[in-house]
Amino acid sequence: MTAPLLHRLAGVEHRVRQAVADARTTDHHPDDPFRGLYLTERDVERILSTGRAPFDGPQPSGPPGTSRLDVLAARAGLLPLDLELLLIALAPDVDSRFEQLYGYLNDDVTRRRATAGLALRLAGVHEAAAPGRARLSASGPLVACGLLVVEEPDRPFLSRALRVPDRVVAHLLGDDRPDSALAGFTCPPEPAVTGLPETDQLSRAVEHGIRLLYLRERPGGCARTLAASALTSPVLCADPARMNGAADALALLRESLLTGAAVLLGPVGPGTPPTAALEALGPPAVPVLVHGSGEWDPAWSTEPPLRLDVGPAPPGTRRALWSSVLGPEVDPAATAHFTLTPAQVRRAARAAHLAALAEELPVTAPHLRSGARAQNASSLERLARRIEPAVSWADLVTPPPVVAQLRELADRARLRERVLGAWRMRTGGGRGRGVTALFAGDSGTGKTMSAEVVAAELGLDLYVVDLATVVDKYVGETEKNLERVFTEASSVNGVLLFDEADAIFGKRSEVRDAHDRYANLESAYLLQRMETFDGVAILSTNLRANLDEAFTRRLDLVIEFPLPDAGLRLALWDACLGPLLPRTDDLDLDFLASAFELAGGHIRSAAVTAAYLAASADRPVRMADVVRAVAREYRKLGRLRLDREFGPYLSLVTAEEGLP
Structure with a gap:
């Protein structure tokens, strides 16, 4: 087993012996006790007279400005002096002879890199010239873009060593592997998708030189997919919450300049501002796309962005995505009402395919619905109890008029994309595309079970809001908890059930003290939030008379559950x-x-x-x-x-x- 390894090591030993023999033939002072601590004039002459590939070979030919160095200079805005300084600092990483030569010029063989003073002299600039020194400052493009590191800040400026990061050296030598420093906070972009309505608008904005854009994601919208579909350049997707200060932002900027990639930052929000990353990415002409689900905060950047809304993919595009994994025989009606991003559609289709394969059956509607439900995040489960529906219409024992209204509720949730979207039947005022209903009746008349049946008909999970986690004795905390419920529910394919809804959707009363005022504020907030909700919400109550009449006006359906005969x-x-x-x-x-x-x-x-x-x-x-x-x-x-x-x-x- 070890014979091949020992054979290869024997080859290494042979090459080492040959290198030692070559060194002995050229070493003119083998007995010098200070050998290696200084360079004689003869040593320097020998180094200068010895050619080494590729410097002594034919020079590559090509159109001017097309080399990797020229392209990098154009992207980073480097002047000819910057290029000279970069090449001087780069030389020891490409040819080890420059280590000895720089040690000789520094009058210290232990300092094998070019210093700031040596680099300026070699570039033909006086060491005291302010414009030249400025090119090596923190605000200069070489340092600000992460292409050059000025080390040893405790030394005087002219004796500080210059180092080119390994990733820059590797790129200029033809290595396209990404920087390992990016692995902790970047992820690969999503595959491109044709047919997204915002593609042309984003593409034109970048072509016209707009370098800062904010992509606000609506439910079902994915900025990563849109960026990959609209841009011809690569996309670097980075999460600001996982970035560790300026060092990570500088590595991201450097990789963008080397590869010509656009930077996609997000998701951002009040708790994860992109301020530090935007400051590092600001100076050069790098397209920066920031994405999140909320509004843009002007405090994040002094430069205002172009704002674009990223909505869900059109129904035809979603059908094509399902078919790309499952084939053209997939039933469009079984998946039309799911609010999924293109990436979630692919994962859901794959999960449906695996479930059908395990059962040795063709993919059916239950498989599709199970795959779609598997894409729901678990964040809502901290605020609501998730119920996977296990009942159907056959299990429901209610009067026929109630069943007819429940089927109408399911149809509204299933067909809202066509009615409110394609047919433009949604009114203005910032109203969402949600479907809300009230189930009213005595305890035990089947309200919760009916909600579960509707969720099963739609292939969705049922989330029962736990009032113990929502209602808070402190002023304003109940509204914050409800906002978290609605926000999380808008990104989940599920039916939201507020059981005993009169506890939080009660009537507003005359203001007689501070308690009444804050109670009315809570109800007013709920009235507003229900109108902007984009999901399916059901309120159930045993005491309909206790509900505020303003709620019933905003409901799509009010279903009375009578006692059974x-x-x-x-x-x-x-x-x-x-x-x-x-x-x-x-x-x-x-x-x-x-x-x-x-x-x-x-x-x-x-x-x-x-x-x-x-x-x-x-x-x-x-x-x-x-x-x-x-x-x-x-x-x-x-x-x-x-x-x-x-x-x-x-x-x-x-x-x-x-x-x-």
Whole structure:
């Protein structure tokens, strides 16, 4: 196993022996005890007279201004003097002879790089000339662009060593591998996509010399995809939150100048301002694109940017992206209502393909919906409880008019792109494309389950807002928490459910003290925020009368959930007891439905209690178990137990309660 390695090392040993032999033949002072600590005139003459490739070979030919050095000079705005200084500092990194020569000229063989004074003299500039010295200052393009490092700041200016960063040397020698220093805060750009509406506008802006742009991402919009689609140059995507001060910003600027890439900074926001990065990227003509979901803050830069909104890809483009992964047989209707960026569409399509492959089935609508839901970020789960829908229309036992309204709600969410987008049916005033509905009815009438059914029909997750994490006793904190909920929900493909909504969407009252004033401010904020919401939101309440009338005007649908009649109660009893629960023949569902006026939630609770009674006795469910479970449900609700309601089964209840 080690024979090949030992063979290669033997070759290295041979070359080392040859190099030592060559050195001995040219070493005129082998016995000098100070050998290596100084250079004699003969040594310098020998170095100068010895040619070395590629300097002694034919010079490459090509059109003027097309070499990597010329292109870099044009991008960084370097003067001829800057180029001379850069080449002087670069020489030891290309040919080791310059280390010895610079050590000789510095009168110190340990200083093997050009100093500022030596570089100026070699460039034909007097050491005391201010214009020449300025080219090596921190504000000069060589240092400001990261192309040259002036080391040893404690020394006098003229004796400070000049060093060219390894990445610049590698680039000028033909190496295009990116700087390893960028790995911590950059990521590759997204693939280009045709058909994005903002492509031409961004392309024209960069062509006309606009160097600072702000791309505000709307839900479903992706600045990284747009930049890759609109620009002919490469794109460097950097995250300001992961950048470590000016050093990272300088490395980013240097890489942009070397490769001719545009810089895409983001996402930015109040907590992640791009100020430091913009200051470092400001002087040269580097296109800088900043992206975020909020408004541009003028404090980020003294230079105003061109602002562009990045919206979602058109339906035709999204269909093409789905088809590019899954083939043309994908159902467009199954994916049209998802608000996904092009990158998320590709990942969702891939996830759907893998799920179908694992089941050895063709890709179906449930696979597509599961793949789309997998793209949801987990940030909303800190503020709301996520429910993956597990019910369908067949599980819903409600009156037909309620079912019809629920289907209308699902259609509104599915078709809003066509109605509000293509047909321009959205009014002005900054209103969003959201769909909001109110579910009103007594407890247990199926409001939450109906919301889950609607979410399942759309292939979305249901997020139930936890009021304990939203309502805060301190003034203004509730509004901040609600803003976080709405902001996170706008970037998630899900249905937002505010259960017991009257707790935060209550009526505004007359202002009698400071508490009333702040309570009204909370309601006014919610009124405004609901109008600008772009997602699907459902409010549920047991007390519709407590809701502010201004909310109902802004709702798309108000669905009343009545208490079930005897026919619906019969279906509910049968559905809640389920097909797998063993039952005895004495189970009288008709009596249960006609005798006990219970809502669906209470019927479900009684059915579960009866199942536990039967399981503890290790037998099927009997009528006695169900009747006793109903009696316990009555006690939980604080309802009076009327003897006539229990009819022939009254003795079962009184026996359990120990009554005569």
